[in-house]
Amino acid sequence: MINFLAIIVPVLIVILLARPTGLYVAKAFKYERTGLDKVFGPVERLIYKAGGIRQDNQNWKQYAGSLVLTNAVMIGLVYLIFRIQAYLPLNPSHVANMEPTLAFNTAISFMANTNLQHYSGESGLSYLSQMIAIVFMMFTAPATSLAIAIAFIRGLTGRPLGNFFVDLIRSITRILLPIAFVAAFVFIAVGVPQTLEPSVVAKTVEGAEQIIARGPVGSFLSIKELGNNGGGFFGVNSAHPFENPDNISNMLQMILMMLVTTALPFTYGKMAGNAKQGRILFVSMLMMFIVTLGISLTSEYAGNPVLNALGIDHHQGSMEGKEVRFGVAQSSLYSVVTTASETGAVNTMHDTLTPIGGLITIGNMMLNTVFGGIGAGFMNVLMYAIIGVFLSGLMVGRTPEFLGKKIEGKEMKLIAVTMLIQPLLILAPTAIALAVYPETISNPGFHGLTQALYEFTSSAANNGSGFEGLGDNTTFWNISTGIVMYLGRFFSMVTLLAVAGSLLAKKTVPETTGTFRTDTGLFGAVFLGSVIIVGALTFFPAVVLGPIAEYLTLKP
Template identity: 70%
Template sequence: MGIFLLSVALLLVFVALIAKPVGIYIANVFSNDKNTSLVGKIESVMFKAAGIKGHNQTWKQYALALVLANTFMIFVVYLIFRFQEVLPLNPSHIKGMDPALAFNTAISFMTNTNLQHYSGESGLSYFSQMAAVVFMMFAAPATALAVAIAFIRGLAGKEMGNFFVDFVKSITHVLLPIAFITGILFAFLGVPQTLSGTVTAHTLEGASQQIARGPVASFLSIKELGNNGGGFFGVNSAHPFENPNAWSNVLQIVLMLLLPTALPFTYGKMIGQRKQGRILFISMSMLFIVILSTAFVTEWGGNPRLDAFHLNEASGYMEGKEVRFGVGMSTLYAIVTTASETGAVNAMHDTLTPLTGLLTLGNMMLNTVFGGVGAGFMNVMMYVIIAVFLSGLMVGRTPEYVGKKIEGKEMKLIAVTLILQPLLILGGTAVALTTHLGMEGISNPGFHGLSQALYEFTSSAANNGSGFEGLGDATPFWNISTGIVMYIGRYFGLITMLAVSSSLASKQLVPETPGTFKTDTSLFSGILIGTTVIVGALTFFPVLVLGPVAEYLTL
């Protein structure tokens, strides 16, 4: 166990070391208006062909552009899913998707959720996987990264920029180069990359078995880098073709954490106050380490009921976990994928011990440890502003952040944003638990059944996409309800936070005085962590008590 913990520590240190240079690189990409590189010249041709002049937009124009562009892409991809049977690159002759399932899947991938109510290898053709799913796996994180950059510009007192320019730059300068290199690495590590159909294998007993394959390596790289998480295969990264060995598992973890951990440094560089970004990184890292450490303790403890059968032992509770990865790497992956809002899994979260399940739920409910590309950073900034506001109230002074006063308009927008997620999660769960359409999909009785429904709506609202597998979610009720929750949960918060940034950008800088509350100190880091836990976690405390906590107490 000691060697394993040392390897985990080294892995996390490596992520921390590369986070800063990657963050600074992203800041430079979006601070360089005149790019004379080959990529920059190609971009110029693309902008000219598309009629994009690159003029600065107001926050309303920026928000409208991102919503209309994303909604149009959802519609196009919906059509691809519906008519994939007659489209090319379908060697397995997979039929078109059901309307409700196509609705859910199109929204799911465009909102960076990747909630899958179908089995990957049998639900989509190669054309759908590449032209629709992989396309959205680039478009979705590019959208969120663009909005995060626009938000940072507003805090720095600059123009918002242009959504289409930021969107294209996110793909060409950030996502595509890294995904291309890591896609080659995954192929080198044994992940398939082919357009050939399924293979028929003959077993020693004389039976035949159909083995699915496809362009998996290119899919996998952007799946993890863009915090998407959808699996090419039904069992996601527990499949030996999607995650063949320990090295591919480690590379996936690094990719999931790469951009979320880098964005605080991007923020510090772009506003000209690097300590501000550093304190955000440290605060979120501390939360992450506490959650991960607790998960290791609870998961290695296993299920007390198994002790009598000597199934627990030192190896922990192995149900639902890949033997190749064991309890430790399965637990690390579960915490990383929910902290980064990726949603990929290398073990079934339905079989996690109750307290580990609670921690994965908590990661998604907070969506700040570190959160997904762009959207998670915006949530972190929401809690930063709340922490600043509460600190100002405690000392009787108008709160200020990066030289801008936090006043009623900003806090009203923050309050509306903060309350939306509990409404989506708790409202959706309540409907599911009080209707026949919702209850018929729940496969477990009692407290665990409540956790199944709660996890599904939490994953949808937080745009995570992982699930407590075992829920019968491939029904019109679950497809439509979670589709609506994913769409609202994605775009409402991005738009309101853009409005907050625009409001702060229009204000005059307030000179720093001896009475100014500093937000780049260890004191503020503690206040930020406390605010995140108290305001965020306690919002969901009652339902967590009814679900995973109650289940734990009955073991």
């Protein structure tokens, strides 16, 4: 029997928090003086001064340039830390320096808000690296994409884009840092460790020796979820009892993953002065979310037909790779939340999901518009909204308009390239991996294809979860996914900001009765249609060969 209340309550909390959070975010990025300046102003001024930040407006090229360059410098710094961590302090477990291709992959992974991990935290990183490399990027990566999403919205709504450094700092001081700080203590209260002491050695009831890894996990965990980062302190991520001890921590993690990304449609509505349009986008995404959740729950509860045929008591559903405290309901919900929000944290092993449950997680990442990651996801959503407007314009033979600006050849070319890069980044390297490196794939048959497909989908969508049976710490996987993550992240940021810059330079056209309104249910339907048609046409063949074929072989 599905425990519906435990599903409905977290979803309801997310829905109720979305609007107030969205309005708060809009306020936090206002350049005019607000009440928030009193609270955060002094700290921010200190950081501006120490960083040498001038707070002048930038054009789209300066904004995108500062962003790409800042992130590149951070990747360099963190790469360096990984390579010399053995010589640095706070390394009680004597972790060795990271190998170059793995350090390359990991530094990009965390800067790209992906958090694909080809290492295991317990043995691969010192406490110092976890703090000044990983947690550092877990703040700056989402702050980067939140900043650019706000700049993108400013451009679309006819305002100057702002200053990248100011937006970066404000994302951290006004949104990420205060919320992460408070949430960390809730996690610690229910049992998440927060210590710099080394692993503890226990003498078990059976008299054996049990070494228990621990560390400063609480502060790591809160920003991991809030920033849609998703990289685990421990190898198995939030399935580890120390990284997710009970259902209080589990629910809070899901709420944090959804908090900012569900809020952005309302931020957009506020900044565009059209709350209704923001609401339409929110509801459209929520509908996709609920449909995918329903399918996932049904499949996981039905379980694995082959195991069920053994005659055991299988009313719990598919429990391989799941934790008893979460059961099927909270595991399935978490898997949908983490892929919808492009976080990539897992509380169940996605490799072990039933074929259709796995299909939902991969599908969410392919669409990348069911809310999506902090900032980057919403930019993608607005891109599809513009595609929807463009298609509608073609159908009635009018020049399409979005927020009073004509959408013309230049914008559509940029958007078309952005749209095409994603399948290219996923399908081409998947084909190479299957042809050249089949020995890295752990599960036989159709599922093996899904493993490779999942890895690149997760990299391109900057999600970071994996079908972890994959033997992915090899030069091929480290370099290939490193490049895919980098392009998946920064290519679309630059092209979409260019779209905003181009629209900003145009004159606003007055609205007439012939204008296709972008704040109606019809627009919501056009938006959903664009997402599903583009997504299905692109990925259907690959999905049929992977999870759907596996589903058919298991069917009794």
